Amino acid sequence: MIRILLLALTLFIPQASAAEENFITLASTTSTRDSGLFETILPLFSKSSGITVRVVAVGTGQAIKLAQNGDADVLLVHHRKSEEAFVEEGFGVKRYDVMYNDFVIVGPTRDPAATSQTQDVVSALSKIAAAKIPFLSRGDDSGTNKKERALWKAANIDTGKASGSWYRETGSGMGATLNTAAAMNGYTMTDRGTWLAFRNRGDLKILVEGDKRLLNPYAVMLVNPERHPHVKAAAGQTFIDWLVSPAGQAAIADFKINGEPLFKANAQ
Amino acid sequence: MNDFSDSFSAALILVARGDADLLEIVGLSLGVSITAVALATLIGMPLGAATALYKFPGRKTLSVILNALMGLPPVVVGLIVYLLLSRVGPFGVFGLLFTPSAMIIAQTILIVPIIAALSRQIVEDLWSEYREQLLSLGASPLRCMLTLIWDGRFSLLTAVLAGFGRASAEVGAVMIVGGNIDHVTRVMTTAIALEVSKGNLALALGLGIILITLSLAINAAAFMLKETSVRGRA
């Protein structure tokens, strides 16, 4: 009985020593994690600063919620409207541009909706809707999802009505949605980072890219210590400073998959 | 079919080269689940035994509730524990979120009902057999409980193994309260979920094979323990 209690205690001890281990908690999105960016650039930051970054990667909505609750120190997401609201409502200190990549439309190689004939994403989506070919949406209110819904709106298509027929909402992350698209041989919109790292493509390939409306900018914010006094403000700011510094920006720009750089660094 | 054969070789390769990440993940998985089972047994087994032995108001209701809670969805437990441990929650000040401790707490809550409900049934059945004799010999209520637990230890061990199985297999609770943080709160099940979302299906399945094998090994060990102790008493 005593031995079990001691064993239980030993699992609490790492917490005590963790206070000495210098770390911050970064709430970010699954798409950023799935690209593999963090595994490459975070060690560089740790080496120079001695601060470990613990990444909790969830959907954009959940990441923002975690940051609002003060369960993270820094927030890195990719939905401008939400980010600006986050700062305006006093949850964040300041919004910094960090990097951007883009979204692409992937679909079956033989392209039944003939989307690859246009580089206009809105008209491509209209063609998919007209042909009623299965389109997979994340349907999870993430940054990716919000961007996707904005594009359907621009095409004047009511996806709510079509939900369940050709428009299918998986309610999951990008990886799970891509798995489903590959299995159903349907179209979906994904960020390039997740796509380049994704290993279960099936018959899917990139069909539409380059449209300015497909740009996917990321921003980073420090959780406001006035709102949550326990936040590791100094260490968090150090991380943000590094991300927007020449060193950090170079690390981001240098991150490649199969020789192709994933993100464009755009801090001011 | 390719994924299946690829997954076996992926599993073998990871195990053969003693992959450091794999060992870390396995170690954490075992640590979290075993601790959770130990705590849940300390709480659940006496609770179940007491419900079987003592008459108190609401006893039958408690039995029904314990049975029902065996089906607690792990993701719901994870959500509730998150709300409790979040900085804006009642226990936020302890800073337990996104640590192995939070995972242990969530899993303990998840499996206490299993151990309690199964213990209750086992002790109740044994009590109907032993009741008159133990009362005749003058055993106190506490002594009765200890005797029943000891005499029923092999059946109760199965209840504990059921709890361990549930804990080591679940992903919903530990994902939410642990955050699946690399090198900190990543366990077998969340690692599998991660590889699935990256499309690494063969690797995910390989990890799954390793997880199942671990579970088999633990149950085999428990079985051997029972066999040798039964023989040793002859």
Place this chain on the structure above:
Amino acid sequence: MNTETILPLSLDHLSFQIDGKKLIDNLSHRFNAGPRTIILGPNGAGKSLLLRLCHGLLEPTAGSVDWHGDPARKQAMVFQRPVMLRRTVAANVDYALSLKGIDRRTCAERTSKVLERTGLAHLAHTPARVLSFGEQQKLALARAWALKPHVLFLDEPTASLDPAATHAIEDVIDAIHNSGTRIIMTTHDLAQAKRLADDVLFIHRGELLESATADSFFSRPVSPQARAFLEGQLLWQDAPET
């Protein structure tokens, strides 16, 4: 017995009923020290209930069970089906002794002595549950005997045993009686009652119909039910009185 005896046991207008049905009806009797009492009666007469009321396993709904002094741990009971703990033969006896708060060394001594006297010594380290039914019942007796009770209640202890095992059990009961324990036993086996009884209580439908010495009961039964029972007639609960 070097402690003051808890006898006599007085039953005063003892009643026990469930759902309005009287299973023991206004029963009064006094058990003094000494003889072996057999409680006789047909199935369903209430013999087992009566024993359980005396032993304290059940509370009467009316009347009282009065011992002389504190009966705790000075009386024991052996049931029709022996209840063996899932441990060795010796451990079963040991368990009962440990409940009495006896120190380890005395426990061990008494255990081996009582196993010797009941012929179970060679099985001391065998799991109790692999024993034959007869051996298990012997163990139940040994376990009760080790407690050195003033009174030993036995509820049809040989009802499920073959004649050879029955004989062995009766020998042990004899030995226990000779060591000073008051024997109070139920049975519906006439032959057994004739072999063992010094006193007889005849119960029918929860009522004490006769209380006499064995000689007098078996040769000159007073009540018609007793006479019918002794002649081998089956006395059903609802049979009309003859």
